[in-house]
Every structure is written in structure tokens, then in C-alpha cells.
Amino acid sequence: PHEVRNADVVVTTTDVVRHRECLRAWLQSRRALLLCGPPGSGKTMTLSSTLRQMTNVVLAELNFSSATTSELLLKTFYSYCEEVRTLHGTFLQPKADFGPETWLVVFCDEINLPAPDDYGTQRVISFMRQIIEQGGFYAKNTQFIKLRRVQFVGACNPPTDVGRFALTHRFLCLAPVMFVDFPSGESLQQIYGTFNAALLKLHPNLRGHDRALTDAMIEVYAFNQETYKSTEQPQYFYSPRELSRWVRGLYETLDTMDDASDGQLVRIW
Numbered sequence: 001p002h003e004v005r006n007a008d009v010v011v012t013t014t015d016v017v018r019h020r021e022c023l024r025a026w027l028q029s030r031r032a033l034l035l036c037g038p039p040g041s042g043k044t045m046t047l048s049s050t051l052r053q054m055t056n057v058v059l060a061e062l063n064f065s066s067a068t069t070s071e072l073l074l075k076t077f078y079s080y081c082e083e084v085r086t087l088h089g090t091f092l093q094p095k096a097d098f099g100p101e102t103w104l105v106v107f108c109d110e111i112n113l114p115a116p117d118d119y120g121t122q123r124v125i126s127f128m129r130q131i132i133e134q135g136g137f138y139a140k141n142t143q144f145i146k147l148r149r150v151q152f153v154g155a156c157n158p159p160t161d162v163g164r165f166a167l168t169h170r171f172l173c174l175a176p177v178m179f180v181d182f183p184s185g186e187s188l189q190q191i192y193g194t195f196n197a198a199l200l201k202l203h204p205n206l207r208g209h210d211r212a213l214t215d216a217m218i219e220v221y222a223f224n225q226e227t228y229k230s231t232e233q234p235q236y237f238y239s240p241r242e243l244s245r246w247v248r249g250l251y252e253t254l255d256t257m258d259d260a261s262d263g264q265l266v267r268i269w
Contacts, residue, residue: 004199004251010049011194013187016042022178023050027057030103032132032152034111034172037180040239043155044109046180056102058094064108066115066163070127073106080104081150092136093148103149111154112164122165128152129171162234183240188218191240195247202251203260213269217243 003009010016023046026033035043051057060076062068081092081104094104114122131137136146154175159166183191196217197210221243228236253268254260260268 004195005248008045008048010045011191013183013190015183015187016046016049019046019178019180020050020053023047024054026176026178027051027054027105027151027153030151032128032175033154034167034175034177035153035155035180036158036177038161038182038239039157039237040241041180041182042240043180044107047107047153047155051105056099057105058098058102059105059107061107062109064110064113064124066113068114068124070124073124073127076106077147077150081147083145084148089146090143091146091148092150094150101149103151105151105153108152108154110156112156112159112167114165116165122168125167125171129168129174132174185218185222188221188240188243189214192217192243192247195244199247199251199254202254203257206260206262206265209262209265213265216269217246 023033023035027050035047037043048059051059058080060080062072062076064072077092080094080098082095084091084093094102098104108128111125114124116122127137131147131150132152136144139145152175156167157164193210193214196213197207200206200210200213221238221240224242225238228238230237250268254265257264
């Protein structure tokens, strides 16, 4: 039951398996890729759980903002990589400490937040496009530095959301895009049914109520999601994160109680 409070726990559903297999195939092809979906749909969690099942991979997580520049990428490269000079030029590759065949996956969260400049260019995105197309970049001394075993993965909300900007077609043509939507009703039942079954193990006399508890939580969540829409007020946004916070709140309360009755469970709920 104590795993309930761990935000990294992934319950395997049909959606999760489908996304993992697709992501694994793209990651193993060493192509840049993008995950797009509403906030709270599990983009970051899906990527992290997929990478945990892969070997010889190091993850560098970057959080983009409207003011992100190319300097953030350069600092990341030199934090995780080392320069290797050969007869064929200078290369940046993952440090030897990570292993001889290790790949660096640079995860750019909120990749469509950087604001375009006066000429409509998202400079950090153009820099990434150059690296993907040309295999490297020009340093300040005009030397061309090639990248080895470095892969980009981006995640973003739809460009119609407030504060987001559409990525250029020049960039999108280089990276396949996978849409990650909210879990289906069946998946929600499976995920939070698993969490609630584990949660109620704290009090054996409550174990038989996990299905009813899950049904009630999802019914309230679905009602609020349908009634309060972000088109009316920006704060009216409901995602499965609300259910996860709800479960963790129940855990924090039940874990401190010596004995909980059915009535107390209802009051806590």
C-alpha cells in the first residue's frame, strides 16, 4: 500500500502497453520524436517507464519555458558529454562513465513554450532542427562539432492551449508525433481500482469497498470534467492527476489511523 504515494508507479493498461511499444520502436530507431497531449495525460510518465525498461540509456530532463534559449541545450551537452577529437573531426558523445554504447536521451518538456522572436523564429527549436539535420552544430570558434549517440524527445500540450506556439513544419517533418490522450474509462477503472485495492490493505476490514470507492471517485471526476470546462474559466481543468492526488490524500489520512470504519472512510472520501 505504501507504493500508492509514489508518483512513478505505473499500472499496466492497454493504453500503456500500446504507447510503450510504439515509443520503444521509435527510441530504438534513434529518431527524434514528440509526445503531444493534454496536461496530466501521462506523457512524461509513459516515457520514463519505457526508458526504465531499456538498457544503455541516460535521460537528461529539460523544462522549457517562454525564455528558453540554445544555451540550455549546450549546457546539457557539456554536462553529460565529453569531446573526442579524431581524424574525422570533433565529436560530443556521452561520457565514458555511462558505458561505451550508452545513448543520451534529451527530454525537452513543454517544447512548444519558447516564444518566437520578431522574425517568427523559435531559436532553440531551429537549433535542434540543425542538429538533427546536420548531425552537429558550430561552436563559437566556428568549429563544427558532431554529436554521437544523442537523441531528442519532446513533450508538449496542443498548440491551441494558452501560452503555446505551433512548431514549424520544418521541425515536425523530422520527428514523428504521438498523441497521448487521457486514459479511457476502462483504464481509469483499472488504474485507480489497483491503487484503491492497495490503499485499503491498510485496514483489512475495508478491503471489500475498493470497487465502490473507485466507481464513486471516477463518477465525481467525470461529472466535474463535464460540468466545468476550461473554455469557461482557465482554472476549470480536470485531469487524472486529480484522482491521483485524491488517492494520495486518502493514503496520508488512513495511514495515520489505527482503525477505520466504513463511516469514517466515507467521511474521509
